[in-house]
Each structure stands twice: as structure tokens, then as C-alpha cells.
Amino acid sequence: MLEKYSELTADMDFDEAALIVGNGASISLSSNFNYNNLFLKAEELGYLSPEIAKIFFEIDTSNFEVILNQLDITQKINNLLSLPEILAVQLPQINDVISTSSNQIKTALIETIRGVHPEYTELSITQPESNAILRLNEFLNQFDYIINLNYDLLVYYILLADTDLFIDSFRNSSRNRQNLTFDENVINTSYGAKTKLYYPHGNIVLCVDSNGEEQKIRCAEANSLLQKILSLWGSEQPLYPLFICEGSSKEKLNSIHRNYYLRYIYNNILPHLPNNIICYGWSLSENDEHILKQILSSSKSKKIYISIYKGTKDDAELDAECAVIKQRIKQINKKTKVYFFDSNDEGCWLNYSPD
Numbered sequence: 064m065l066e067k068y069s070e071l072t073a074d075m076d077f078d079e080a081a082l083i084v085g086n087g088a089s090i091s092l093s094s095n096f097n098y099n100n101l102f103l104k105a106e107e108l109g110y111l112s113p114e115i116a117k118i119f120f121e122i123d124t125s126n127f128e129v130i131l132n133q134l135d136i137t138q139k140i141n142n143l144l145s146l147p148e149i150l151a152v153q154l155p156q157i158n159d160v161i162s163t164s165s166n167q168i169k170t171a172l173i174e175t176i177r178g179v180h181p182e183y184t185e186l187s188i189t190q191p192e193s194n195a196i197l198r199l200n201e202f203l204n205q206f207d208y209i210i211n212l213n214y215d216l217l218v219y220y221i222l223l224a225d226t227d228l229f230i231d232s233f234r235n236s237s238r239n240r241q242n243l244t245f246d247e248n249v250i251n252t253s254y255g256a257k258t259k260l261y262y263p264h265g266n267i268v269l270c271v272d273s274n275g276e277e278q279k280i281r282c283a284e285a286n287s288l289l290q291k292i293l294s295l296w297g298s299e300q301p302l303y304p305l306f307i308c309e310g311s312s313k314e315k316l317n318s319i320h321r322n323y324y325l326r327y328i329y330n331n332i333l334p335h336l337p338n339n340i341i342c343y344g345w346s347l348s349e350n351d352e353h354i355l356k357q358i359l360s361s362s363k364s365k366k367i368y369i370s371i372y373k374g375t376k377d378d379a380e381l382d383a384e385c386a387v388i389k390q391r392i393k394q395i396n397k398k399t400k401v402y403f404f405d406s407n408d409e410g411c412w413l414n415y416s417p418d
Contacts, residue, residue: 064385068408080339081208087344110171125309134165183285200224202415209260214306223285231260233279242278265306273301277324312352333357341368359396370406
């Protein structure tokens with residue numbers, strides 16, 4: 064059932080194509096990302112106390128963003144309520160407990176990411192003797208859209224090899240502002256001709272301030288980007304990470320609807336992607352059903368090309384895997400044409416060679 068990537072894309076106009084990047088792409092660049100759940104990783108590394116872990120279990124989520132948002136809202140509501148004097152006297156102490164819990168969760172998230180996320184200089188593609196990062200940059204630049212589903216910085220690292228080729232619609236809104244803010248109108252300017260990058264689930268380079276406004280953390284040097292992000296989260300500034308890396312499809316969708324940037328992508332970008340869509344490293348699992356449904360919500364017939372990691376699977380296992388994915392897609396939109404290729408094929412991702 065697997066076809067050759069080079070043959071499938073031989074006549075494709077990449078200016079009318081989108082690339083969806085999933086976790087498999089990150090794993091291909093660093094085995095550090097070969098784990099299923101950031102929350103469980105935080106528990107494994109001992110960064111979550113039983114008391115903090117209980118909050119996640121009671122809210123029934125493994126998503127850090129959800130808990131941090133809930134604690135922030137709780138504190139704001141506490142300050143707005145007209146409380147009896149006996150409770151009002153205790154309010155500062157209650158808010159201190161909430162702030163302490165929030166800081167502990169942020170610290171757990173920071174330390175977990177610090178423990179698993181490679182620095183720029185630790186990646187083999189960034190080594191002086193390798194030109195892999197430049198080839199990946201050119202591979203990404205073929206596409207009209209890049210939809211990055213990953214929370215990590217690896218795609219962003221690749222883009223930094225030549226940032227002039229891409230836009231993500233974050234701009235400097237003030238000379239005095241440290242970070243960049245989202246401007247959806249950028250794609251309607253001359254910059255719209257560049258490859259457009261969006262993060263439907265957010266990313267660790269993104270954050271929100273206390274007013275809920277999205278910001279992108281500014282850093283000119285790839286070498287220090289990760290440390291700057293983690294330091295900013297740990298500072299006294301009221302900034303919270305903007306990324307969703309855990310939870311069911313329903314839970315992820317609820318988080319998307321709470322944020323303007325994520326909601327904008329979901330409503331205005333995903334349904335209008337080009338008809339040719341290449342999925343690299345994306346398993347199309349049930350917890351991303353909301354993304355798949357939104358992409359296929361258009362009445363237009365789309366062609367989806369899906370990478371499959373062969374590993375040690377035999378032909379029967381590969382056929383079964385492809386059949387399940389194809390059936391799920393057809394249940395959403397029968398008009399969709401589905402193709403599969405080996406993730407290690409020539410011309411794709413790490414095996415891309417510019418003409």
C-alpha cells in the first residue's frame with residue numbers, strides 16, 4: 064500500500080501544497096521526544112508532588128496549560144467577589160496558596176522540558192560538518208503552508224537557518240515590547256507570498272500575558288532560545304506557556320476555543336488549506352480528530368499524502384495500519400484521496416536533496 068514519495072509528488076505544485084508536521088518528525092531528529100505524555104514524564108522525573116498531581120487528576124486532564132489557566136481564573140474571580148469579612152481576611156492567604164501551586168506547576172513544566180528538549184547545539188543537524196538543517200529549511204520552504212502540531216522548537220530551529228523565507232504572522236507592535244504579537248492581516252500583505260507557518264496547538268516559543276494576549280518570545284540566537292524561553296516562564300513576568308500537548312480531542316478543542324490565536328487557525332486556516340496536503344510524522348490519532356475533521360470540512364476534494372514509519376513492521380501490519388487511517392479519513396470526507404509513503408523515502412524530510 065506504500066508508494067514512492069518522489070513518484071507521488073512528481074507533478075505536484077508545492078506552491079499549492081501544505082505540510083503537516085507531527086511528533087514523528089521530531090523523533091527523527093532527536094530520540095528525546097520518543098515518549099507519550101509530558102505529564103507522565105514530569106511524574107517520572109519527580110517534578111510533580113502528590114498534591115499537585117492530584118489537581119490534574121481531579122480536573123481530569125494531563126494538560127499543563129489547562130491547569131495554569133484554571134488557577135489564574137480562580138485567583139481573578141477571588142479578587143472580584145464581594146466576600147464576607149471572615150473570608151475576605153483569609154483571601155490573601157488563599158491567593159498565596161494558588162500562586163504557589165501555579166508556580167510549582169510552571170516549575171515542573173520548565174524542568175521537564177529542560178530535561179527532554181535538546182539544545183540547538185546538541186542536534187546532529189546543526190553540527191558544522193552537516194548541511195542537514197539547510198536542506199530541511201529548503202524542504203519546508205517548498206510549501207505554501209506549514210502546520211506544526213508539535214510543542215517543541217525543532218521546526219523553529221530549522222526556520223532560523225533562513226528566516227526570510229517564512230512568516231508566522233507575529234510582528235513587533237511596539238518598540239518597547241520585548242516580544243512579538245499576532246497579526247492575522249500579515250498574510251494579506253506582500254509577506255503572504257512566503258511560506259506561512261502556524262501552530263494549531265501552540266508551541267513553547269509562544270505565550271500569553273495576564274490579559275490573554277498571545278506573544279511570541281523574541282530571540283535572535285538559536286543557541287540560547289530554549290534557555291530564554293524557560294527563564295522567561297520562570298521569571299516574575301505574568302506570562303504563561305501557550306501550547307497543548309496532551310489530552311483528548313475534545314479537551315484539546317476546548318483549549319483551542321479559549322485562545323484567539325489558536326481559534327483563528329482552527330476556524331480560518333485549517334479549513335482553507337490547499338488541496339494537496341502532506342502529513343509527515345503525524346499519526347492522525349484519535350486525540351487529533353478535531354484537526355483532521357477541520358482540514359476535511361471543506362466540500363472540495365483533497366489529496367492527503369501520509370508518511371508511515373516502517374520500522375520492523377511486516378507488509379500485513381503496514382497494510383492494516385494504512386487501512387485504519389484511510390477508513391477514518393473516508394468516514395469524515397468520502398471525497399478525500401489518500402496515499403501513503405515510507406517516511407524514509409528519498410526526497411522527503413531528512414532525505415530531501417534540492418535540485
